[in-house]
Amino acid sequence: MNKYTSIVDYIRNLAQEKKIKTGQKLPSIRSLADKFQCSKLTVIRAYKELEQDHFIYSVPKSGYYLVSKHKEEDLSKSNIYFSTVLPDMNILPYDEFHHCLDQAMEKYKMHLFSYGETRGLPSLIETLRKHLQNYQVFCKPTQIVVTSGSQQAVSILTNLQFPNGKNTILVENPTYDRMIKSLQLHSVRTIGIDRNFHGIDLNRLERIFQEEDIKFFYIVPRFHNPIGSSYSMDEKKEILRLAQKYDVYILEDDYLSDLDTDSRNDPIYSLDTSDRVIYLKTFSKILLPGLRIAAVVLPEILAPQFLTYKQWTDIHTSILPQGALDIYINNGMFKRSVTRLRRIYENRMDYLKSICNNFNREVLDANIPHTGFFLSMKSPKPIQYDVILPELARKGIILKDIRESYLEKNREMNLIKISISKTDNQQIKDGMLSIYNYFLNQ
Incomplete structure (x- = not known):
């Protein structure tokens, strides 16, 4: 029995023998790591599985607690979670990356006794420079920050103060909900441009660029969250042309580039000849979300100021995840894992498409990409989310409230957001049919 399974069994036995009670705090991650002589990641994985099984629950900055019997019975394992943005833990490369972490602990142990480079581990920076070329992102090492x-x-x-001296940020509406929350936290003036199944109105974009002092345009060109669609190359070229014309920077969030099966679908960054695009690449969606590691490719003029801000906020990104990612990419594990994940999510989306092809579009019109995590469905009438979401939840269908992805929460909306990141084909079939039948009978 491996240590991860031993920890799961240990916690379940503590509850069964009533050595821990409902609502009681569980042993800390550190204490279990010491007890079982394993890494903290192994303990976290065990706790996450118990949490997914609704056996325990977490309280941010506090710890993990035992769920009450009543609550455990109410939260059925049969629930279908179309709400989560987290990848499927059953297909993520936990064991492989754990091996890389162990190697990194040995290889970079001397780095742990001092502060690291603010920009990132030098060997990882060089690895990322080469790796990013697979996405048609060609840059200098000095432009990359981990x-x-x-x-x-x-x-x-x-x-940051940008060279254009502007202060307003433009986002697609809807957009990634955490982006909205981050901008609100910083009290930054933010405006939106509507994005639908067909993209954005480029004439409207030009008017905004012309009339507003747009510092940068935050954009998710590929597998948009929450819409699901991607921009065509012609649309990307026009967005970039307008940004160059009106002195606007573009922050390109290319979070799911690894799942794209279209080799011609290059990022906006690849088209940029004027140092106008900031390229953002996270590794959480295809590795382990808890690692919190990403790379940003900056225009050279922004890099020094960015590094200063980062240095005085966290000094440097944790060495071990950086070292493990460096090893993981260089030993070929990353490529093999991505190939597998790409096939899995493409198959899931194909299967979902086969289900939705039988839907009457006047009931629900589905916008389904060729792969990725997200898709959206449009109702011909405004949706009463406060009524529909709880009713579907009682049927075991858990959806995320898409209103969180809009700047204006009180506007009339007719979209439902679906994530298939953690659902298998049977759940996709049962869940989508339940949603469709619900709207059919309204």
Whole structure:
């Protein structure tokens, strides 16, 4: 029996023998790591599985607690979670990356006794420079900074003074909900441009660029969260042309580039000849979300100021995840894992498409990409989310409230967001049919 399974069994036995009670705090991650002589990641994995089984629950900055019997019975394992943005833990390369972490502990042990480079581990920077070329992102090592997740990069960029001297940030509406929350936290003036199944109105974009003092345009060109669609190359070229014309920077969040099966679908960064695009690449969605590691490729003029901000906020990103990622990419594990994940998510989306092809579009119109995590469905009438989401939850269908992805929460909306990141084909079939039948009978 491996240590991860031993920890799961240990916690379950503690509860069964009533050595821990409902609502009681569980042993800390550190204490279990010491007890079982394993890494903290192994303990976290065990706790996450118990949490997914609704056996325990977590309280941020506090710890893990035992779920009450009543609550455990209410939260059925049969629930279908179309709400999560986390990848499927059953297909993520935990064991392989754990091996790389062990290697990194040995290889980079001397780095742990001092502060690291603010930019990132030098060997990883060079590895990323070469690796990014697979996405048609060609840059100098001095343009790359490793950050503690993509949100840290966004936070720093929000606070930076850009060469264009502008202060307003433009986002697609809807957009990634954490981006909205981050901008609100920083009290930054933010405006939106509507994005639907067909993209954005480029004439409207030009008017905004012309009339507003747009510092940068935050954009998710590929597998948009929450819409699901991608921009065509012609649309990317026009967005870039307008940004160059009106002195606007583009923050390109390419979070799921690894799942794309279209080799011609290059990022906006690959088209940029004027140092106008900031390229953001997270590794959490295809590795382990808890690692919090990302890379940002900056225009040379922004790099020094960005590094200063990062140095005084966290000094440097944790060495061990950086070292493990460096090993993971260089030994070929990354490529093999991505090939497998790409096949899995493409198959899931194909299967979902076969289900939705039988839907009446006047009931629900589905916008389904060729792969990725997200898709959206449009109702011909405004959706009463406060009614529909709880009713579907009682049927075991858990959806995320898409209103969180809009700047204006009180506007009429008719979209439902679906994530298939953690669902298998049977859950996709059962869940999508339940949602469709619910709207059919309204």
